[in-house]
Amino acid sequence: MVVPYPAGGPNDLIARVPLVLSVNPALNVKSVSELIALAKAKPGQLQYASSGSGSATHLAAEAFKMQAGIDLQHIPYKGSSPAMNDVIAGHVQVVFDSLGSTMPFIQAGKLRGLAVTSAKRSPAEPGLPTISESGVPGYDISTWYGLWAPAGTPKAVVDQLSNEVHAILELPDVREQLTSRGIDPVGSSAADFLNYNASESTKWARIVKASGAKLD
Structure with missing residues (x-):
C-alpha cells in the first residue's frame, strides 16, 4: 500500500x-x-x-x-x-x-x-x-519506535530531522546501546515510515478483529 x-x-x-x-x-x-x-x-x-x-x-x-x-x-x-x-x-x-x-x-x-x-533474527x-x-511462515510481529512531526511541518524540516536521526542511528555507540537492549535500529525515510505505519495499522486491526481482543 x-x-x-x-x-x-x-x-x-x-x-x-x-x-x-x-x-x-x-x-x-x-x-x-x-x-x-x-x-x-x-x-x-x-x-x-x-x-x-x-x-x-x-x-x-x-x-x-x-x-x-x-x-x-x-x-x-x-x-x-x-x-x-x-x-x-x-x-x-x-x-x-x-x-x-x-x-x-x-x-x-x-x-x-x-x-x-520478528521477520529476521535479532542481532542481539x-x-x-x-x-x-x-514452522509458522510469514509470522512477523514487532513493537517499534517512531518519530512524528506536527501536521503542517514543512517538508524541508521533516527531511532535516530524518537526516539527523539517521546520522545518530549510525553512531557505533548508539547502535551498540540499542542492540544490547534488544532494540534493532532502523532509520527510514518519512515516506517509507508512512507506508509502514499504514501496513502496521492494517495488520494489528486484522488481529484485533479476528481475536476479539479488547483493552482492559
Whole structure:
C-alpha cells in the first residue's frame, strides 16, 4: 500500500523491538514446532501470560495462535512483571515479551527461549530462530519506535530531522546501546515510515478483529 507523502505526520521509523516466545523450562518443548505439536495434542490446555488484554504481547500470541492453528488459553496480567513471574513460577506455561526483558531470564535458565517474533533474527541474540523459520511462515510481529512531526511541518524540516536521526542511528555507540537492549535500529525515510505505519495499522486491526481482543 503506497500512501501519499504529506508535510508533517510520520517522520522516521527509529527502531523495532522483537518479542520472544518463551516457555517455562519444565514444559517438555524445545522448539516452536514442538510447542505447536503439544498444543494440538492438548487443545486449550496450555496457557499463555500477557501484560494485559489488548497489549502487544496479547496480540502477538493471538496472531501466533491463528497462524499456527492452535488453541492456547489467555491469562492476562496487569503488566509484564507479574506475567513473567507467573511463567517463571510455573503457574502459566507460555509467554511473549520483549527481547530485552526476557533474555536475562533465559540466560539464567528461568525461561526457555524458543524464537523471536520478528521477520529476521535479532542481532542481539542471533542464535534464537524466528517463529517464521520455525514452522509458522510469514509470522512477523514487532513493537517499534517512531518519530512524528506536527501536521503542517514543512517538508524541508521533516527531511532535516530524518537526516539527523539517521546520522545518530549510525553512531557505533548508539547502535551498540540499542542492540544490547534488544532494540534493532532502523532509520527510514518519512515516506517509507508512512507506508509502514499504514501496513502496521492494517495488520494489528486484522488481529484485533479476528481475536476479539479488547483493552482492559
